[in-house]
Amino acid sequence: MAARTVLHDADIARALRRIAHEILESRRGDGRLVLLGIPTRGVALAERIQSVIDEIEPGVSEAGALDITLYRDDLARTPTRAPAPTRIPAGGIDDAVVVLVADVLYSGRTIRAALDAIVDHGRPRAVRLAVLVDRGHRELPIRADFVGKNLPSATSERVSVRLTEVDGVEEVTIEP
Template structure:
């Protein structure tokens, strides 16, 4: 039996959402000064790179983008021990005194972001930390709220939200919802 799947964001919708987020980041920061984007692997890194390009286009200044692996900071390694760490790449100059925007594809329980905050703490002391999310699906288990959201997408816990980006998913940009699935498998 196949799981029902519906596409909720197409490539143009994702592009529009990222354009809006880039403008909101620039406005919130009053420009691109002292701004760093750190994507959470895997798709958060690609989104951070796209946002960096957009912010440079709109703000006229380059904004460094890097990646922040949170694997070893997660509190669910016992449940999912097969996670493969990805490299952390902090832009030259570090994060001390900078405004760091964490970028991820889907915000669900908030546990990945909590892990990212712990990882940041081991790297340096930013002036501020902001959160940019392509899809906020709700169901938070921790008091974490994004500053910049591409799409609020209410979903059932039993559904799975999938983000596909052309850089890692064979040339396709889309967000789909599949469901219902097993409760423990939702992302």
């Protein structure tokens, strides 16, 4: 069976815009917002969400990238991977509200690694999680605060997020 497209470009744009609004609504007080994308595609998503937030409330948010390769719990079980660059905004993350941004939430292990990585960069006031797709099958007690689309899936299925910046096309597909 061929891949089925579950989100088209307009759906992705709408989901990210909604997430941006939700992030702003949930922001209590005047704390800075730092959106940290998890490479590869989370970085592009964080930048897009941040630019929407910036249209609505200029100057309250910044975007960056947080690589988690060196914090993975399966490092010793797989061939070595090269890390991707981490980019923390100049003001750091101390006392900011950090929103982690990922393309797909699945086992939760990537987010576990990201939480460890964050602690090594500073002490944020709070950490939230935004994902474009939540496909279920968590292996750790982790949930997302902002979800673009809940996508019930079987573990045997393959969910792929493709973004213009990385892949040249814009879609979320599921294939058996």
